[in-house]
Amino acid sequence: MRALVLQDGKPQLIDKPRPVPRDDQVLVRMTMAGICNTDLELVRGYMNFAGTLGHELLGVAETGDLRGQRVTCEINFACGKCDWCRRQQPRHCPTRSVLGILEQDGAFADFVVAPRANLHVVPDGVDDLQAVFTEPLAAAFEVLEQVHIQPRDEVVVLGDGKLGLLLAQVIALTGARVLCVGKHDDHLAIARQAGAQTVLFDQWDRTKRDVVIEATGTASGFELAVAATRPGGTVVLKSTVADKASLSLAALVIDEIHVVGSRCGPFAPALRALADGHIDVGAMVGGCFDLSQALDGLDAAAERGALKIVLRA
């Protein structure tokens, strides 16, 4: 089968054997897989990953009780036995592998194996190009798991990349006033469509708000986010970047600011929001590439201002 692997530090399209599922696993035939900024970071050396890339999977189950059904896949493959797993926190299982990120071959291949427990059936009303956004949309919903955003809160989403736009849409559902700050007016138009206010970064007045969600994908975004948060307010960190950030601790202490690191989220609410039509990601597709053109897809995803690039099998 075809697979886009990171090997000797370089992304390469190779032919490799189809994986064989263990008893607790399912073989999934990949239909679509989204390219994420994290994939580009991995190519740059983040996490020292080697193997098949890709963690935004939509496919069809080929084995087990889900055979023939469309599925998406939670990316943290947990042990199922440790304290974390028993506490229903498998995303923090210390011995987990992570699809296409940590010791686990990923979604940019014709076939993928995944634990049965990680698969979610896609509701009939959700088409493939919407369903392939389930994983990043779940990451946006994670903010609502962690932070109680109240309907009268004023929220800034810092960044109008793919994750920033999903965040703006999800937060707008809470009734809170959302201001999406970005650098691309065509991206900001997507946030406006979902009811968010928008402003170009250069014109942003930096008024302090209740909650600031940092999704710029840069280390420098953190200090910016802290400066735009009211006393007692909350900064949510969504950017996964390898760089270190510097910040004044006095700013956090004097204004008693809360900082919340935020990573992967729950799939069920994301699929419900897509099925109910509360979230529409149609405008966020930047292009589709056949898996055989996966390297071109990676290049397209790395272009400044690229929206979601999707690989198809």
Next chain:
Amino acid sequence: MRALVLQDGKPQLIDKPRPVPRDDQVLVRMTMAGICNTDLELVRGYMNFAGTLGHELLGVAETGDLRGQRVTCEINFACGKCDWCRRQQPRHCPTRSVLGILEQDGAFADFVVAPRANLHVVPDGVDDLQAVFTEPLAAAFEVLEQVHIQPRDEVVVLGDGKLGLLLAQVIALTGARVLCVGKHDDHLAIARQAGAQTVLFDQWDRTKRDVVIEATGTASGFELAVAATRPGGTVVLKSTVADKASLSLAALVIDEIHVVGSRCGPFAPALRALADGHIDVGAMVGGCFDLSQALDGLDAAAERGALKIVLRA
């Protein structure tokens, strides 16, 4: 009257006129005032403060309805009219002055003026040397205002300075298991007396715990605290230091750690804890100096391992 002022960047004991209270203020005759690490930071240039130092005040009201009563004084002097004040958050009033820290003459003087609203009567059963700890003890209680520490949590207090020891005592009241990590065995003995476990910094195994409270007074304590926090756990920042800290954002994001900046706290619970005997700060007094020897008191407070130095009028 006598006053220890910071003037031209240097602490000096001078004679200056007794302050005159406005209608909404009370004249307080200082009985005792504690020296805090923040005072030492101010002497080093933090906040560019100029004026009378001191923010841990115990005194006797000389005017108004409290005349003749022992009082302690909340340090944030708020406008009483803005959104923050109306939301009962005067400690974050943007136009506040702060006793002995920001545009407000402080407690190291024979007389101090303070708003009536900031004064708390000291219960009869609390002696002066306990009551003078009300302000820093309130700062320790602030952690319980901000973070729900559960009885089964495992908590680390990083630092065995004056604030660290108050934190260890307050957190131990919650039923949570507290480990105080420090560098002075005689300080750690005070934490043990309150029921905390203790370990010298060099022998600490750095097992990840639910909540880590950073009270080392150093910028480097932050990264240490993050590394000792379990996924989904909470770091509380209590150190006010001017230095910038560097940290890996990926650590916060991957482990979804919460960081909570924490400053001044509520006086009423602190006074209740002293009155009920739940907190005993007697062992934390490192020495008493008459106000006329205030400069010697500052020197004593700056010595490595100093406990609370108290000035008396």
